[in-house]
Amino acid sequence: MPSKNILLVLAHSEPRSLNGALKDLAITTLTAAGHTVTVSDLYAMKWKAVADAGDFTDEPAGDRFYYARSSARGYKGGTQTADIVAEQKKLIAADAVILQFPLWWFSMPAIMKGWIDRVFAYGLAYGIGYEGGRYGTRYGEGSFVGKRALIVTTTGGQATHFTDRGVNGGIEDLLFPLTHGTLFYTGLDVLPVHAINGSNRLTDEQYAIESARYRERLTALFTDAPIPFRKQNGGDYDEALRLKPGVEGTATGLSIHRGD
Amino acid sequence: MPSKNILLVLAHSEPRSLNGALKDLAITTLTAAGHTVTVSDLYAMKWKAVADAGDFTDEPAGDRFYYARSSARGYKGGTQTADIVAEQKKLIAADAVILQFPLWWFSMPAIMKGWIDRVFAYGLAYGIGYEGGRYGTRYGEGSFVGKRALIVTTTGGQATHFTDRGVNGGIEDLLFPLTHGTLFYTGLDVLPVHAINGSNRLTDEQYAIESARYRERLTALFTDAPIPFRKQNGGDYDEALRLKPGVEGTATGLSIHRGD
Numbered sequence: 377m378p379s380k381n382i383l384l385v386l387a388h389s390e391p392r393s394l395n396g397a398l399k400d401l402a403i404t405t406l407t408a409a410g411h412t413v414t415v416s417d418l419y420a421m422k423w424k425a426v427a428d429a430g431d432f433t434d435e436p437a438g439d440r441f442y443y444a445r446s447s448a449r450g451y452k453g454g455t456q457t458a459d460i461v462a463e464q465k466k467l468i469a470a471d472a473v474i475l476q477f478p479l480w481w482f483s484m485p486a487i488m489k490g491w492i493d494r495v496f497a498y499g500l501a502y503g504i505g506y507e508g509g510r511y512g513t514r515y516g517e518g519s520f521v522g523k524r525a526l527i528v529t530t531t532g533g534q535a536t537h538f539t540d541r542g543v544n545g546g547i548e549d550l551l552f553p554l555t556h557g558t559l560f561y562t563g564l565d566v567l568p569v570h571a572i573n574g575s576n577r578l579t580d581e582q583y584a585i586e587s588a589r590y591r592e593r594l595t596a597l598f599t600d601a602p603i604p605f606r607k608q609n610g611g612d613y614d615e616a617l618r619l620k621p622g623v624e625g626t627a628t629g630l631s632i633h634r635g636d
Numbered sequence: 637m638p639s640k641n642i643l644l645v646l647a648h649s650e651p652r653s654l655n656g657a658l659k660d661l662a663i664t665t666l667t668a669a670g671h672t673v674t675v676s677d678l679y680a681m682k683w684k685a686v687a688d689a690g691d692f693t694d695e696p697a698g699d700r701f702y703y704a705r706s707s708a709r710g711y712k713g714g715t716q717t718a719d720i721v722a723e724q725k726k727l728i729a730a731d732a733v734i735l736q737f738p739l740w741w742f743s744m745p746a747i748m749k750g751w752i753d754r755v756f757a758y759g760l761a762y763g764i765g766y767e768g769g770r771y772g773t774r775y776g777e778g779s780f781v782g783k784r785a786l787i788v789t790t791t792g793g794q795a796t797h798f799t800d801r802g803v804n805g806g807i808e809d810l811l812f813p814l815t816h817g818t819l820f821y822t823g824l825d826v827l828p829v830h831a832i833n834g835s836n837r838l839t840d841e842q843y844a845i846e847s848a849r850y851r852e853r854l855t856a857l858f859t860d861a862p863i864p865f866r867k868q869n870g871g872d873y874d875e876a877l878r879l880k881p882g883v884e885g886t887a888t889g890l891s892i893h894r895g896d
Contacts, residue, residue, distance in 0.1 A: 389688050390701045425685040425746040428649050441650045444792070444836075482817035483743060486685040486753050490746030515803060532704070536876040543775060543868050543877040545812060545890050553810050557742035576704075608803050616796040617803040629889015630805050 379410045380598060383470035387477035387488035389419035394530055394575050394583075395478060401587055402474060402528075405594045414466050418487045424459065425490025431457050448498035456497065463495040472524040472597055473564070475554075478575070479531040482550045492558055501562045511617055515556075516607030518563030525564040526597060527551060528590070530575035538571065540629075547571050548603075552630050556605055565602035567593075604635040639670045640858060643730035647737040647748035649679035654790055654835050654843075655738060661847055662734060662788075665854045674726050678747045684719065685750025691717050708758035716757065723755040732784040732857055733824070735814075738835070739791040742810045752818055761822045771877055775816075776867030778823030785824040786857060787811060788850070790835035798831065800889075807831050808863075812890050816865055825862035827853075864895040 384402055388395035399415070406413050416423075429435045432446045434455040450456040456464075467473060477488045484492075496502065501520070505513030529551070533544060540546040547569050548555070559566045570593050572578075572586050593600070606612045612623050612635070624632035644662055648655035659675070666673050676683075689695045692706045694715040710716040716724075727733060737748045744752075756762065761780075765773030789811070793804060800806040807829050808815070815826045830853050832838075832846050853860070866872045872883050872895070884892035 389703075392700045393702070419686075419688065423686075425750060426679075426683075427740075427745065427747075428679065440652045442653070443649075480687075480753055481749075481756065481821075482813035483749065485687065486746045486750030487687075489741075489743065489749050490685060493740055493746050496741065511797075511803075534877075536878055537771075539878060541879040541892065543771075543873050543879075543893075544817060545893060549809065549890055550813050550817065552805060553742035553813075557804060557810065561741075613803050616794070618796055618799060619801040619803075629891070630809055631889070632801065633803075633805060 377409070377598060379412060380471040381469050382406050382411055382413045382597070383416065383466050383473045384413055385416045385418065385473065385475050385488070385491060387418050387475075387485045387491075394572070394578060395476065397583070397587075398528065398530070398572070398590060399476060401590060402476070402594055405591050406597070409595065414470070416463060416466065416491070418491060421459075423487055423491060424494070425487045427490065427493040431460060431494055433457065444498050444503065448503060451497040451499040460494050460497070463491065464497065464500060467495065467520070470523060472526065474526045474528060474597075476528040477530075479529045479550075479571075482544065484554065496558070496562065511608065514561050514563075514608055516560060516563065516605065517609060518561070520559075521563035523564050524567060524597065524602065525555075525559040526567045526570060526593065527554065527559075528570045528572075528593075530572045532576045533573055535571075535573040538573065549630050555603060556630075556633060560603075560605045566605070567597070567600050567602055606633055606635050637669070637858060639672060640731040641729050642666055642671055642673045642857070643676065643726050643733045644673055645676045645678065645733065645735050645748070645751060647678050647735075647745045647751075654832070654838060655736065657843075657847075658788065658790070658832070658850060659736060661850060662736070662854055665851050666857070669855065674730070676723060676726065676751070678751060681719075683747055683751060684754070685747045687750065687753040691720060691754055693717065704758050704763065708763060711757040711759040720754050720757070723751065724757065724760060727755065727780070730783060732786065734786045734788060734857075736788040737790075739789045739810075739831075742804065744814065756818070756822065771868065774821050774823075774868060776820060776823065776865065777869060778821070780819075781823035783824050784827060784857065784862065785815075785819040786827045786830060786853065787814065787819075788830045788832075788853075790832045792836045793833055795831075795833045798833065809890050815863060816890075816893060820863075820865045826865070827857070827860050827862055866893055866895050 386399050403413050429441050432450040432455050537544045538547040555566045646659050663673050689701050692710040692715050796802050797804045798807040819826045
């Protein structure tokens with residue numbers, strides 16, 4: 377396989393942890409396969425999580441502040457802060473992005489959410505192609521078409537709790553705002569979530585199993601089939617962007633937005 | 637109605653905005669009804685969003701850092717930082733909590749997620765009642781039983797896009813990690829989400845309609861029926877915490893975790 381660029385974004389503050397070990401495993405495995413790995417270690421970088429007026433070098437004093445408007449102006453005009461620009465460059469250069477985080481309250485830690493809030497700018501990740509009554513170049517189209525995304529998350533719960541009938545809800549449903557609403561929204565091909573459960577008490581034997589399982593996912597990063605989310609502008613949705621009657625077959629819940 | 641305490645947590649940086657107006661409306665309406673409103677205006681407070689070792693005054697230098705463990709020790713031993721303690725006191729004193737935020741990437745802005753990540757401590761919001769093979773005092777039980785929660789969110793999208801068949805997914809499904817996985821998890825009675833769509837371009841007439849609609853929700857804060865999520869320990873889940881066969885009737889998707 378030709379060499380690829382992979383951006384690994386990590387939201388964990390302790391290198392001597394399962395997440396630290398998984399990060400090292402990803403770097404080793406992908407590098408051994410001939411790829412180049414760039415790591416954004418958000419805690420180590422002291423990443424600013426909060427999106428605010430300070431993200432733009434030309435924010436007019438006294439103006440009513442509207443983040444999306446400033447983001448549009450800043451992305452287009454080159455007045456975003458350097459930390460945002462650096463992450464956007466990494467993302468644009470990447471063939472695949474891995475988002476790795478412990479599942480906190482069934483979603484991302486704030487520092488990871490803040491990476492998305494600030495890096496996924498208007499004009500780059502959203503706000504594109506709204507001409508002529510069209511609801512945008514999004515959901516399967518957009519700046520990041522051709523790139524792949526993998527979410528790797530560790531949870532303290534048990535695998536059964538994260539099945540569709542499990543008390544927490546299914547992991548793919550819980551992360552739908554990220555897989556579908558964020559990554560697929562910007563055009564990325566999103567792979568099924570890789571969850572490592574019971575992460576607070578892995579034995580050495582369990583870690584051996586989990587690391588083998590993760591290595592497999594990493595090896596298949598460019599060959600595994602992505603989640604077949606339906607494209608917004610692919611004919612499955614009507615003009616009000618509701619799924620057309622019957623298109624979903626026997627699927628229910630959020631799975632109706634998948635084409636399989 | 638007897639006077640109640642309401643905690644309003646706001647994640648918006650611009651007072652001269654729809655969110656600013658909605659915040660003022662909530663204060664006015666609830667105060668006029670004889671209630672006491674405490675506001676945590678996270679941007680104005682410069683709330684620290686990132687959960688890290690700095691959240692504890694007694695974190696041993698050089699130790700492998702594990703947030704949940706430090707949170708347990710800090711909550712029990714009184715070594716959390718003052719900003720966390722202050723929010724916990726507000727939450728404990730509240731009869732209802734309103735979380736108000738613009739929907740960014742189909743979830744909370746990082747600053748609001750960081751409020752949950754840091755304030756919802758081990759021993760207060762999670763990590764309770766794991767004795768004897770039991771999977772915790774959670775999902776309908778916990779420290780916050782008897783309190784109510786309302787999520788108020790503004791979106792730039794259209795209402796049809798947030799229906800179950802809408803291209804974004806249904807708003808209740810998108811916010812399930814917050815309503816079910818966070819608020820109900822800690823024992824709160826969670827009201828149906830109050831979403832204000834098309835928020836970037838409300839006319840005066842539309843604002844009049846939306847403010848009347850919100851005022852109704854505020855007036856019914858203590859009388860509206862909460863989402864009837866199933867209690868973890870109420871008999872609907874088996875020992876592996878999977879919903880027992882057939883319990884859901886005709887419900888599908890994440891709605892199987894509701895009892896209606």
